[in-house]
Amino acid sequence: MESGDKKCEVTVSGKVRAQRAKSMKFKDGYMVSSGQPV
Structure with missing residues (x-):
């Protein structure tokens, strides 16, 4: 997020x-x- 991204999602x-x-x-x-989650 420090690099200027607007959004981030991580799935572990x-x-x-x-x-x-x-x-x-x-x-x-x-x-x-x-919609439905994939």
Whole structure:
């Protein structure tokens, strides 16, 4: 975001901090979205 980006979304999936697999989304900035998630 320091480089001038308007939006950013990062999805991390797998074993993170626990035994069970999980998917985590991190968003930053102004995001416009509509419809069903893919």
